Amino acid sequence: MNKQDLIDAVASKTGSTKAKTAEALDALIGTITTVVTQGDTVQLIGFGSFSKGQRAARTGRNPATGAEIHIAAAKTVKFAAGKAFKDAVNGA
Structure with missing residues (x-):
């Protein structure tokens, strides 16, 4: 499963649009990356x-x-x- 497949699966489970799901996933990954980079x-x-x-x-x-x-x-x-x-x- 790649990122687009994950977005499609989450969007279908939540009933949200693929664009909003992609935005939320990018925000989640970006936040995790920032926090871990800072040492937390x-x-x-x-x-x-x-x-x-x-x-x-x-x-x-x-x-x-x-x-x-x-x-x-x-x-x-x-x-x-x-x-x-x-x-x-x-x-x-």
């Missing part, structure tokens, strides 16, 4: 939590040559699924 956590009870993480610098290997390479530290996005979401996926 977004918790959606039953669905999951979005937060910002940190990956340390490390040494890796070039698979073609075997030479060691330095991999820089990076910021990452973490998502932890909530219990209700996990249960739904597992069919419980």
Whole structure:
């Protein structure tokens, strides 16, 4: 399912127009992105939590040559699924 499919599904369930649903989805994604970028956590009870993480610098290997390479530290996005979401996926 891509973004447009999601918009279509939500619009049909809510009875809203696709344009308003797309606007609401864009606002939701934009807000989550802004909050997580600032270092806060977004918790959606039953669905999951979005937060910002940190990956340390490390040494890796070039698979073609075997030479060691330095991999820089990076910021990452973490998502932890909530219990209700996990249960739904597992069919419980």
